[in-house]
Amino acid sequence: MKIVTFGRVAAFALLASTFSAAVHADQLADIKTRGTLVCGVLSTLDPFGSIDPKTREVVGYDVDFCKGVAKQLGVKAELRQLSLDARIPELNQGRVDILAAVLGYTPARATQIAFSDSYFLSLQKLAVQQDSGLDSLADLNDKRISSIKGSSTQNFVRATIPGAKIVSYDDAPSAFMALTQRKVDGFGLTEAMLRRFIVKLGTEATLKVIDAPLGQEQWGLGLKKDEPQLLAAVNKALNEMESTGEAQTIFDKWLGKDSVYHMDRTFKVEPIKL
Structure with missing residues (x-):
């Protein structure tokens, strides 16, 4: 009798666990019901x-991709400003549905x-002073390099x-100013943002990018883990933006040849290479 009872309890627990996982994995339905991403x-x-x-208002490359995905999902985008350190905690605590945040x-x-x-x-690169004599990454092996706290740089x-x-x-402007004031020997950031700082502050004559x-x-x-429906829908949206040319249009607007960056788009939406 004890064995039978235990078996029934175990079966019930398994059923309850399966049901709970199914409910939890329906974030996409919640987003569509709410009408906002x-x-x-x-x-x-x-x-x-x-x-x-x-x-x-908040604008930018990431913002436009967020809005594009929301449009593909048939909902409106609601933007919530975060710090770099807060990105993953805010997502996992359910305060945002998705991160579009470098x-x-x-x-x-x-x-x-x-x-x-x-x-x-x-591409992650380093900026240094023109007159520093630092021309390669090896030259900075014993030097001070500023960067944003919590960044992949x-x-x-x-x-x-x-x-x-x-x-x-805490932020990119502070890290950049540390280089211009010679408090550090180099400043690391994604190349696009590095060049933006140099052009915006008129330091082309004094700074260079290695x-x-x-x-x-x-x-x-x-996205949160264990949300397969939402992940599949987001990937479908991104690939639709690629196929319609919307992804290229966003790149051209913010980073292309007519922007201050004059960059070429050498990539496409694709699965991340592990």
Whole structure:
């Protein structure tokens, strides 16, 4: 009798667990019922996410991808500004549905969240003073390098220039100013944003970008783990944006030849290479 009773209890527990998992995995249905996709974005990293001085709204490459995905899902995008450090905690605590926030794929992050297909390929580089005599990554092996606290750039610096001392700042402008004021010897960031700072602040004559990259990373949209329906829908949306040319249009608008970056799009939406 005890064996039969235990078996019934175990079966009931399994059924309850299966039902709970099914309910939990229906975030996509919740989003469609609500009619909004809550996107965690940054507002301090132009051109990916920044405040438009005229409208006071958050705009940028990442913001447009968030809006594009929301449109494909048939809902409106609701933007929520986050800091770099808060991105993953805010997602996992359910305060946002998705992250469109310069989120580079790393194996460590992949243990915490799920990644969509890649929608941007980022080259990480270093800027230095023109008169520093620093021309290669090896030249910075014992130097001070500023970067944003919690950014993937710090991981690239540790791997590529193990002897360098990383100096962390809360935001990109502060880390950049540390270089211009010669408090550090180099500043690491994605190439697009590095060049933006140099052009925007008129420091082309005093700063340069070292040609060799620290590394490259694929950026994906971040989602909670164990949400297969939402992940599939987001990937479908991204690939639709690629096939219709919307992804190219967003790139051209923010990073293309007519922008201050004059960059070519050498990538397409594709699954992240593990």
